[in-house]
Amino acid sequence: MIKNHKKSTSLKQLANCIRFLAIDAVQQANSGHPGMPMGMADIATVLFKDHLKFDPSDPRWIDRDRLIISNGHGSMLLYAALYLTGYKDITLENLKNFRQLGSPTAGHPEYGEFSGIETTTGPLSQGLANSVGFAIAEQILNDKFTINTFNHHTYVFAGDGCLMEGLSHEASSLAGHLGLSKLIVFFDDNSISIDGSISLSASEDTIKRYEAYGWNTLSIDGHNHEEISKAITIAKNNSSPTLIACKTKIGFGSPNKESKSSSHGSPLGEDEIKLTKENLNWPHKNFEIPDELLQSWRSFSDRNNNIKKEWTSNNKQIINSSDFNDYFSATFSKELNLKIQEFKNKHFLDGTNCATRKASELSLEIFTSEIKNLVGGSADLTGSNNTKTKNMMPISKGSFKGSYIYYGIREHGMAGIMNGLALHGGIRPYGGTFLVFTDYCRPSIRLAALMRLPVIYVMTHDSIGLGEDGPTHQPVEHLASLRAIPNLTVIRPADIIETMEAWEYALNSDSPTILVLTRQNLPMLRENNQINIIQNGGFPIIDYKNYDATILATGSEVEIAWDASKKLSEEKINVRVVSLPSWEIFDKKSEEDKKNILGNMPIFAIEAGVINGWEKYVPTENFIGMKSFGASGPYKKLYEHFGITAECLVKLIKKKGK
Ligand SMILES: Cc1ncc(C[n+]2csc(CCOP(=O)(O)OP(=O)(O)O)c2C)c(N)n1
Numbered sequence: 001m002i003k004n005h006k007k008s009t010s011l012k013q014l015a016n017c018i019r020f021l022a023i024d025a026v027q028q029a030n031s032g033h034p035g036m037p038m039g040m041a042d043i044a045t046v047l048f049k050d051h052l053k054f055d056p057s058d059p060r061w062i063d064r065d066r067l068i069i070s071n072g073h074g075s076m077l078l079y080a081a082l083y084l085t086g087y088k089d090i091t092l093e094n095l096k097n098f099r100q101l102g103s104p105t106a107g108h109p110e111y112g113e114f115s116g117i118e119t120t121t122g123p124l125s126q127g128l129a130n131s132v133g134f135a136i137a138e139q140i141l142n143d144k145f146t147i148n149t150f151n152h153h154t155y156v157f158a159g160d161g162c163l164m165e166g167l168s169h170e171a172s173s174l175a176g177h178l179g180l181s182k183l184i185v186f187f188d189d190n191s192i193s194i195d196g197s198i199s200l201s202a203s204e205d206t207i208k209r210y211e212a213y214g215w216n217t218l219s220i221d222g223h224n225h226e227e228i229s230k231a232i233t234i235a236k237n238n239s240s241p242t243l244i245a246c247k248t249k250i251g252f253g254s255p256n257k258e259s260k261s262s263s264h265g266s267p268l269g270e271d272e273i274k275l276t277k278e279n280l281n282w283p284h285k286n287f288e289i290p291d292e293l294l295q296s297w298r299s300f301s302d303r304n305n306n307i308k309k310e311w312t313s314n315n316k317q318i319i320n321s322s323d324f325n326d327y328f329s330a331t332f333s334k335e336l337n338l339k340i341q342e343f344k345n346k347h348f349l350d351g352t353n354c355a356t357r358k359a360s361e362l363s364l365e366i367f368t369s370e371i372k373n374l375v376g377g378s379a380d381l382t383g384s385n386n387t388k389t390k391n392m393m394p395i396s397k398g399s400f401k402g403s404y405i406y407y408g409i410r411e412h413g414m415a416g417i418m419n420g421l422a423l424h425g426g427i428r429p430y431g432g433t434f435l436v437f438t439d440y441c442r443p444s445i446r447l448a449a450l451m452r453l454p455v456i457y458v459m460t461h462d463s464i465g466l467g468e469d470g471p472t473h474q475p476v477e478h479l480a481s482l483r484a485i486p487n488l489t490v491i492r493p494a495d496i497i498e499t500m501e502a503w504e505y506a507l508n509s510d511s512p513t514i515l516v517l518t519r520q521n522l523p524m525l526r527e528n529n530q531i532n533i534i535q536n537g538g539f540p541i542i543d544y545k546n547y548d549a550t551i552l553a554t555g556s557e558v559e560i561a562w563d564a565s566k567k568l569s570e571e572k573i574n575v576r577v578v579s580l581p582s583w584e585i586f587d588k589k590s591e592e593d594k595k596n597i598l599g600n601m602p603i604f605a606i607e608a609g610v611i612n613g614w615e616k617y618v619p620t621e622n623f624i625g626m627k628s629f630g631a632s633g634p635y636k637k638l639y640e641h642f643g644i645t646a647e648c649l650v651k652l653i654k655k656k657g658k
Pocket residue numbers: 035036071073122123124158159160161162165188190192193194250264
């Protein structure tokens with residue numbers, strides 16, 4: 001039985017503004033998800049009206065509360081609320097163009113389209129993981145700058161889908177462990193997803209689950225404004241993160257589609273819209289918001305005027321301080337650049353022979369002591385990824401003065417949380433695991449790339465070179481699959497200097513970078529220290545005026561290419577060796593620069609990975625790499641077994657190159 005909602009209070013009508021903007025936009029686009037906005041409209045209305053700290057005239061105010069719509073299919077709820085509350089960069093016209101090509105009102109919220117969109121969501125649960133990063137960032141900055149500067153909440157809308165995804169476990173478990181008390185999740189407990197009732201596929205007790213994580217939990221009627229407001233007040237005053245399970249009806253108010261999965265992802269249809277309008281006492285035209293209701297929505301943020309004023313006057317000095325600048329807009333200092341140069345000189349002269357994961361740690365020793373906002377971490381492989389430097393202290397529950405996060409064995413969680421840390425501002429995150437487990441991080445890496453977040457991934461044990469752990473741990477297709485992600489820079493350095501350069505590049509980049517690092521030692525092969533190979537993407541480390549062929553190699557295989565070239569030189573065959581640590585950087589160079597480096601003689605390539613992608617530089621038969629999964633054994637034996645050796649390269653070049 002559908003209840004008659006006609007006895008609407010004005011709060012109900014304020015919520016109906018969201019409902020009907022969503023209904024109309026989805027109907028007009030003939031595509032989209034009306035169910036969630038209709039179901040969560042009451043929660044959004046109470047949150048914006050009485051609780052959310054926000055200022056539409058200054059949407060990026062650093063101490064604003066963050067609102068994250070993890071169930072991003074309900075994007076129209078966010079667009080409607082931003083429009084209604086008066087964010088300047090969103091118009092009614094935008095809502096009318098929902099889901100149209102070129103319109104910022106994309107199917108799912110896209111970071112950067114509107115100033116009020118905190119993160120890109122759509123892949124369920126990513127927003128929830130981001131929110132844990134937001135909440136950690138707030139705590140770290142709060143500890144550094146005092147509560148007067150950073151004191152905001154992170155609110156999340158999450159559906160059944162978000163909480164079913166495995167990622168929600170990883171992120172929520174860590175949030176509970178760290179006691180992120182300013183994290184408040186509204187669980188849209190409507191028991192419906194696309195296939196129908198949640199009972200088709202789940203029967204756990206979500207409240208008990210979150211209690212077990214150490215969260216504060218509340219259960220409310222998600223359509224009862226008083227209960228919603230009370231729950232938020234309780235949540236704000238709790239010392240743990242809070243899950244508010246809000247019993248809602250998907251498609252609320254639609255006589256034939258309420259509480260049914262049919263309202264999830266299709267337009268209601270003209271007839272049903274008519275009935276819904278009658279049912280919710282909404283006599284207005286499509287996209288029409290009565291003045292009185294719009295003015296009411298527009299006044300919601302007035303509540304924050306004094307808070308904002310006070311904050312601004314209290315923080316004038318801080319915001320202009322060099323300390324603050326170090327967190328929010330730091331560039332490399334002269335001293336840092338000097339230290340980097342000294343580092344390169346020293347290791348060049350010493351001829352340092354070390355694993356690039358170790359080289360990364362040695363580089364980080366400098367960066368973590370000079371760059372204040374670096375927050376590192378690892379998914380339980382700190383000692384293997386070499387991500388924690390001597391001066392780094394871990395953060396823990398109640399103590400966020402440190403700069404290192406023990407993420408636990410939660411790779412996906414780590415990657416999603418790092419996105420949140422980066423999105424919050426004031427924090428520069430990096431985190432590590434084995435390269436093979438980028439598969440476990442991939443959905444969040446992809447979103448970092450889509451949003452162009454400057455997250456740095458420290459991915460070690462980058463090939464069969466890791467040896468005895470065997471094929472489960474040996475990446476083979478990973479370089480190719482990561483290089484396939486747009487906006488992501490993959491760097492596989494060949495020595496300690498390239499590793500330092502890779503860090504320099506990553507820390508100066510405004511998009512994500514993956515550092516692909518070895519477990520095994522690599523020698524110093526370069527003959528000079530003048531060229532920044534990473535900045536060039538690739539550069540010859542052996543060259544001849546007249547040469548017979550070029551070998552391209554990355555990371556650990558540069559040594560093999562070098563060996564092959566030396567062997568061939570004994571037979572008077574001159575082979576240029578190009579270290580090509582980053583395709584993405586190299587490919588951005590001018591055609592002429594690229595030609596100069598690749599040369600005009602036959603080109604060969606060697607990499608302990610699959611061929612995919614190398615075809616753009618070399619004919620397929622000129623590539624030496626992996627054609628299968630790896631194997632367990634000492635790494636030198638594996639290189640021989642898979643034919644990734646100087647001898648094989650020499651043979652190939654002699655056969656094909658001359
Ligand atoms: C990772 C991921 N898997 C699948 C989807 C496709 N999808 C979008 S919404 C949805 C159902 C979500 O159910 P729920 O969170 O309960 O949303 P509601 O229907 O209640 O709005 C699915 C499977 C997705 N967006 N992300």
